[in-house]
Amino acid sequence: MLRKYSNSRTLSDNIKLGTLTAFVAGMVNVASFLLFFSFSSNVTGYYAVMMSELIKGNLYQFAVVAIWISSFFFGSFLSNFIVIHFNKRNAYLAHAMPIILEMACLLFVGVYGSYYYKDTLMETEVLLLLMLFAMGLQNGLTASISNFAVKTTHLTGATTDLAILFSMFTHKEYRNKQHIIDKAKLLVSIFASYLAGALVSSMGYSFLKFKVFYIVSLFLLFVIVYDLYKIRSVNRLLRIRKKGEEEETPETEKTGTKSSKNNRNEMVLQ
Amino acid sequence: MILRKVIYTLAFLLLLSPAYLLFTKLKTPEKNFLGIWKEAAWEYKEADRFLLHQLADKQNRIATANEEDVRIHTGETWNFKKNGVLLLTKHDDTIKTMRWSLKGRGNVLEITDGSVTEHYDISTVENDKIELNYLSDMHVKESAKLIFEKT
Numbered sequence: 001m002l003r004k005y006s007n008s009r010t011l012s013d014n015i016k017l018g019t020l021t022a023f024v025a026g027m028v029n030v031a032s033f034l035l036f037f038s039f040s041s042n043v044t045g046y047y048a049v050m051m052s053e054l055i056k057g058n059l060y061q062f063a064v065v066a067i068w069i070s071s072f073f074f075g076s077f078l079s080n081f082i083v084i085h086f087n088k089r090n091a092y093l094a095h096a097m098p099i100i101l102e103m104a105c106l107l108f109v110g111v112y113g114s115y116y117y118k119d120t121l122m123e124t125e126v127l128l129l130l131m132l133f134a135m136g137l138q139n140g141l142t143a144s145i146s147n148f149a150v151k152t153t154h155l156t157g158a159t160t161d162l163a164i165l166f167s168m169f170t171h172k173e174y175r176n177k178q179h180i181i182d183k184a185k186l187l188v189s190i191f192a193s194y195l196a197g198a199l200v201s202s203m204g205y206s207f208l209k210f211k212v213f214y215i216v217s218l219f220l221l222f223v224i225v226y227d228l229y230k231i232r233s234v235n236r237l238l239r240i241r242k243k244g245e246e247e248e249t250p251e252t253e254k255t256g257t258k259s260s261k262n263n264r265n266e267m268v269l270q
Numbered sequence: 271m272i273l274r275k276v277i278y279t280l281a282f283l284l285l286l287s288p289a290y291l292l293f294t295k296l297k298t299p300e301k302n303f304l305g306i307w308k309e310a311a312w313e314y315k316e317a318d319r320f321l322l323h324q325l326a327d328k329q330n331r332i333a334t335a336n337e338e339d340v341r342i343h344t345g346e347t348w349n350f351k352k353n354g355v356l357l358l359t360k361h362d363d364t365i366k367t368m369r370w371s372l373k374g375r376g377n378v379l380e381i382t383d384g385s386v387t388e389h390y391d392i393s394t395v396e397n398d399k400i401e402l403n404y405l406s407d408m409h410v411k412e413s414a415k416l417i418f419e420k421t
Contacts, residue, residue, distance in 0.1 A: 037374040037389070053375075060296040064375040066288035073285070119354055119371040119380075121300050 002095040002227040005087060005145050011182045014150050017223070018186055019193040021142055022152035024219050025135060026197025028106065029153075031212045032131050034205045035113070036124050040131035042154035043072045064125055071129045075136020080144045092231055096224050098141040103220040105134040106213045113210030149183075152190055162187045299376035302395045303350040307418035348418065356381055378405065390416065 004013055025041045032040035039045065046065050053061040079098040086094035109127050117123055135153045142150040151157060165184045168174040201212055208215070349357040356370040368383045372392075379390040379402060390402035393415075400418040 037378040049375075059291065060299055061375045061377065063288040063292040063296060067292065068375075070285045070288065119369070121298060121372040121376050124371075124373055125375070 002092060002099070002145070002223065005083075005091060005095075007147060009146055009149075011186065014146050014186050015189050016226075017142060017146065018150045018152055018190045020219060020223050021138055021150075022190045022193040023197035023200075024216050025138065025153040026194040026199075027201040027212060027216050027219075028131055028135060028197075030198045030201035031205060031216075032128060034202065035210070036128055038128055040128055041135040042156070043069050043132070044154065044156060067125075068129055068132050071133045072136035072139075075133040075138075076140030076143075077136075079137045079140030083141065083144045092227060095141065095145055096227065098137045099220055099224055102134040102137045103217050103224070105130045105137075106220070107217045110210050110213030110217065113213070117210070149186065150190070152194065155191065155194060158187050158190055162191070299392075299395065300372055303370070303372075303379075303400070304352060305350060306421045307348045307350070307400060308421045309346050309348070309416065310419045311415075311417040313415040313417070347421065 002017070004010075029039055029041040032038060046069050050062055050065040050069065053059075053065060078101070082097050083094050086097070109130055112123075113127065117127075139151055139153040142152055162184065165180060165187065168180055169184075174180055200215075204212055204215070346361075347359040349359070350370060351357065354369050354371055356368040358366040358368060360366070366383065368381050370379065370381045372378065373380055373389075377392055379392055381388050381390075389405040391405050392400070393403055394401035398420040402416045402418075404416065
């Protein structure tokens with residue numbers, strides 16, 4: 001779900017990535033609202049809040065909100081920066097790194113909140129900043145590797161897209177087009193997953209508090225490990241097949257198309 | 271090429287400017303609260319009386335149709351201390367110790383005695399006046415307003 005890039009991704013890859021990361025975003029957003037009275041996975045509202053604080057003359061709040069928005073921005077920036085600069089060296093690592101950073105940020109929020117949080121405004125602002133940065137990383141990554149098909153931290157665009165798709169289903173010309181059905185499947189799975197994450201977070205919040213972020217981190221760990229496991233399994237299979245072919249094929253015929261094909265497969269999976 | 275570098279640098283500085291503003295020029299909203307404040311008024315809309323009942327219920331108070339029964343913190347003096355301690359002094363000079371903190375971007379006041387937690391949206395903070403709106407679980411604003419004056 002992480003290793004493939006842009007048009008080489010299948011619907012299944014996008015649905016797996018979309019559901020898992022949307023679940024995480026739903027959990028993080030609800031947790032941040034319940035803990036700090038502020039959202040952390042969407043920034044549209046913050047643009048309006050920022051300007052209203054400026055008009056009211058609350059420069060402190062204006063600056064805080066501007067920094068939060070910048071934090072989301074830097075998260076998305078960094079994600080795509082890592083993907084485009086390191087994709088050719090090691091696609092899996094380039095795609096996993098933003099998720100690793102996101103997990104580190106959210107784990108820090110969980111640990112700090114559970115053991116060191118003193119309820120000061122500065123701590124609240126910094127923890128929210130980290131959450132927004134993490135959500136920026138996630139949204140930047142999913143959008144970047146899926147050719148903008150998967151965005152999971154906010155549902156404004158997805159709501160619009162889904163409404164358009166549903167209206168297309170009212171016309172028989174579009175109703176049976178596979179790519180439209182696929183897009184609808186992806187969006188519905190993102191919605192369902194986001195809501196499920198939000199529900200789990202709001203139910204678990206009362207007794208877990210900051211420990212909600214441990215569960216979030218486990219989901220992210222699963223995203224990272226799932227692809228690593230897949231890569232290793234496929235590489236092992238390729239090595240076994242290659243070894244078998246080498247044993248069967250005479251020495252003189254070993255070079256040439258088959259081994260270079262296998263090498264190519266391994267490179268794709270890297 | 272040079273123009274592009276200038277644009278990138280300006281964009282970067284623009285993004286960093288709120289942080290510079292925050293750390294060098296601005297005072298945290300927590301400082302605005304420090305000191306002793308006296309409750310001056312407790313206004314609410316008749317239609318939103320149920321919210322006060324909800325708050326009273328939350329505090330295990332008997333909520334009747336009489337507004338006086340559901341008003342809380344009536345005529346109290348609030349002493350916001352630096353370390354997050356809030357001392358509420360009633361008319362009979364009894365003191366209740368609570369904790370206070372600001373949430374969000376400094377726009378929500380949370381007070382708690384350990385068992386009951388109340389949230390107020392901060393609508394005004396001036397040198398001699400604070401206006402708070404009680405936030406119910408439904409997050410309906412402008413329903414119950416608590417006004418303080420600096421003593």
